[in-house]
Amino acid sequence: MKLTRYKLGEILNVTRGASLSGEFYATEGEYIRLTCGNFDYQNNCFKENKSKDNLYYVGDFRSEFLMEEGDIITPLTEQAIGLLGSTAIIPESGKYIQSQDVAKIVCKEDLLDKNFAFYLISSALVKQQLSAAAQQTKIRHTSPDKIKDCTVWIPELSEQKRIGKLLRSIDSKIELNRQINQNLPILDRSSTEAGVRCAA
Numbered sequence: 001m002k003l004t005r006y007k008l009g010e011i012l013n014v015t016r017g018a019s020l021s022g023e024f025y026a027t028e029g030e031y032i033r034l035t036c037g038n039f040d041y042q043n044n045c046f047k048e049n050k051s052k053d054n055l056y057y058v059g060d061f062r063s064e065f066l067m068e069e070g071d072i073i074t075p076l077t078e079q080a081i082g083l084l085g086s087t088a089i090i091p092e093s094g095k096y097i098q099s100q101d102v103a104k105i106v107c108k109e110d111l112l113d114k115n116f117a118f119y120l121i122s123s124a125l126v127k128q129q130l131s132a133a134a135q136q137t138k139i140r141h142t143s144p145d146k147i148k149d150c151t152v153w154i155p156e157l158s159e160q161k162r163i164g165k166l167l168r169s170i171d172s173k174i175e176l177n178r179q180i181n182q183n184l185p186i187l188d189r190s191s192t193e194a195g196v197r198c199a200a
Contacts, residue, residue, distance in 0.1 A: 001155050008126070009148030011112040012105055016076065016144055017065055017098030024059030032095060033057045034067070034102045036079045039086045044122050045175070046088035057097055069093040072105040072118055074147070078140040085127035087118050103144055113157060115164025126150050 008014075020033055033056070037049035049055055067073075071090040078084045087105070090096055098104055107117050120126065129150040134140040154160060 001159060003153040003155055005151065005153050006111075007148065008121075008150045008152060009145075010108075011152075011154070012107050012117060012148075014074075014144035014147045015098075015104045015106070017100050017102045017104070018061050019100045020057055020061065020097065021059055024057055025054040026056040026058045027053050029056030029058045031057050031061075031066070031097050033097045033099045034073065035099060036075045036077055036083060036101055038073075038096075038102075039075055039083060039088050041080065041083045041086040043174075043178075044086055044088075045171070046091055061097055065098045066094060067096040067098055067104070070114075072114065072121070073098070074103050074105060074121055075101060076103050076142055076144075077101045078134065078142075082127075084130045084134060084140065084142055085122055087122045089118065103147065111157065112154070113160035113164045115168050116154070116160035117164075119164065119167050120152060120154065121147075123152075125152060 017034065025033070032049075035049055035052070035055070037051050038046060040047040067090045069090055069092055072087055073090065074085065074087050075083050105117060105121060107114050112120075130142050130146065131140075133146045133149070134142050155163070
C-alpha cells in the first residue's frame with residue numbers, strides 16, 4: 001500500500017466555533033452549545049453532556065455555527081488528559097451550536113474520505129503531535145493551525161474509503177454491544193419482577 005505524506009491542512013480544513021456570551025446560557029431552549037463534555041474520549045464518540053444544567057443557548061449566533069448531522073468535531077481544550085485529538089460525530093442536525101472550544105473538521109473530498117478522517121485525527125500519530133505542540137498551561141489548548149500543522153501518511157482515496165467503512169462498521173457493532181450491556185441490568189430486573197408477579 002502506497003502512503004503519501006501530507007500536512008493535515010493540505011487535506012482538510014479546521015474551523016473554530018463561536019464565542020458565546022454567558023449571559024445567554026439557559027437551562028432550556030432550542031439550541032445546545034457544544035462543550036468538551038460532548039466528547040467520550042475513552043470510546044472516541046459523541047455523548048450528551050449531562051454534567052451541566054446551563055447548556056442551552058438563547059442568544060443570537062451565525063447560522064454557520066449550527067451543526068449538521070455527520071459533522072466531525074474535535075476539542076481545542078484539554079479539560080481531561082487524553083482529550084486532545086478525540087473526535088465525535090454530530091448525531092442530529094439543527095440542534096447543536098459549535099462553541100469556541102470545539103473545532104469542526106471539513107475534508108477536501110478529492111483527497112480525504114470523511115470516515116477515514118474521523119480515525120486519522122484520533123490516531124496516536126496525530127494525538128502525539130497535538131500533545132507535544134499544546135500550550136503548557138494548567139488546562140492545555142490547541143488551535144486550528146496546530147491541528148493543520150500535523151504530519152500524516154495516508155493511502156489513496158479508494159483505500160481510505162475501504163478502511164473508513166470497515167472501521168465504522170466495527171464501531172457500530174461495539175456500540176450495539178455496549179448498549180446491550182447497559183440494558184442487561186434493566187432486563188434482568190424486569191425479568192425478576194415478572195417472575196415475582198407470576199409466583200404471586
